[in-house]
Amino acid sequence: MSEDLKREAAARAIEDVRPGMRLGLGTGSTARHFVDLLGSKVAQGLEVICVPTSEVTARQAESLGIPLSDLDRLGRLDLTVDGADELDADLNLIKGGGGALLREKIVAAASDAMIVIADSTKVVEALGRFPLPIEVNRFGLGATRHAVDAVIKAHGAEGGLKLRGEDKGEVFLTDGGHLILDAFFGRISQPEALSRDLLDIPGVVQHGLFLNMCSKAYVAAPDGVKTLLKGK
Numbered sequence: 429m430s431e432d433l434k435r436e437a438a439a440r441a442i443e444d445v446r447p448g449m450r451l452g453l454g455t456g457s458t459a460r461h462f463v464d465l466l467g468s469k470v471a472q473g474l475e476v477i478c479v480p481t482s483e484v485t486a487r488q489a490e491s492l493g494i495p496l497s498d499l500d501r502l503g504r505l506d507l508t509v510d511g512a513d514e515l516d517a518d519l520n521l522i523k524g525g526g527g528a529l530l531r532e533k534i535v536a537a538a539s540d541a542m543i544v545i546a547d548s549t550k551v552v553e554a555l556g557r558f559p560l561p562i563e564v565n566r567f568g569l570g571a572t573r574h575a576v577d578a579v580i581k582a583h584g585a586e587g588g589l590k591l592r593g594e595d596k597g598e599v600f601l602t603d604g605g606h607l608i609l610d611a612f613f614g615r616i617s618q619p620e621a622l623s624r625d626l627l628d629i630p631g632v633v634q635h636g637l638f639l640n641m642c643s644k645a646y647v648a649a650p651d652g653v654k655t656l657l658k659g660k
């Protein structure tokens with residue numbers, strides 16, 4: 429059921445793709461459906477050029493014959509389509525549940541528009557139900573963890589910090605070779621200030637708050653796909 433909903437949202441985003449577009453390809457199970465559907469369009473003759481946001485997405489796109497490039501060559505993109513772990517009514521997001529948040533944010537920021545595809549379980553009244561992923565450098569982890577912990581506590585985090593994968597005996601490494609600290613908030617009341625405070629910590633590479641980046645979302649529920657627009 430849930431996979432069907434994700435695919436329905438992805439199918440709506442495919443309708444926004446025009447011939448000749450430079451596209452950012454997201455990461456995760458919902459974005460995977462979009463890449464799948466895009467592969468079928470490419471096989472039928474659609475010409476696009478794409479920048480993947482992870483090695484996993486790159487491999488999927490390659491296997492489907494989708495032409496790939498990078499931001500060094502393309503500079504800017506027309507559109508990025510990606511999933512999200514949470515979205516609020518202003519289309520602010522939490523991303524990075526799949527660990528690709530750094531490349532996802534770089535690619536989204538280089539795009540004229542970002543569309544999010546999701547099922548309706550991802551829509552929240554206030555961001556923070558999903559643990560906020562914070563990508564950090566491996567060097568100086570202890571000091572960075574200490575500083576991040578102080579910032580999230582000052583912002584009302586209820587549940588502390590976890591180094592992703594630590595409990596399974598194998599820490600998670602991002603495509604860029606960094607680590608992820610997941611911060612358990614419950615509710616984030618001042619996302620802009622939290623973003624600034626986290627980015628002020630030298631060992632923080634990036635975090636999963638995507639603020640004012642998404643312009644449109646296709647949200648699939650059992651009674652149909654809703655289009656949410658920024659500022660409406």
Ligand SMILES: O=C(CO)[C@H](O)[C@H](O)COP(=O)(O)O
Nearest residue numbers: 456457458511524525526528
């Ligand atoms: O940010 C992401 C990966 O870093 C994903 O877009 C996010 O985790 C949503 O994934 P899914 O579509 O599998 O629920």
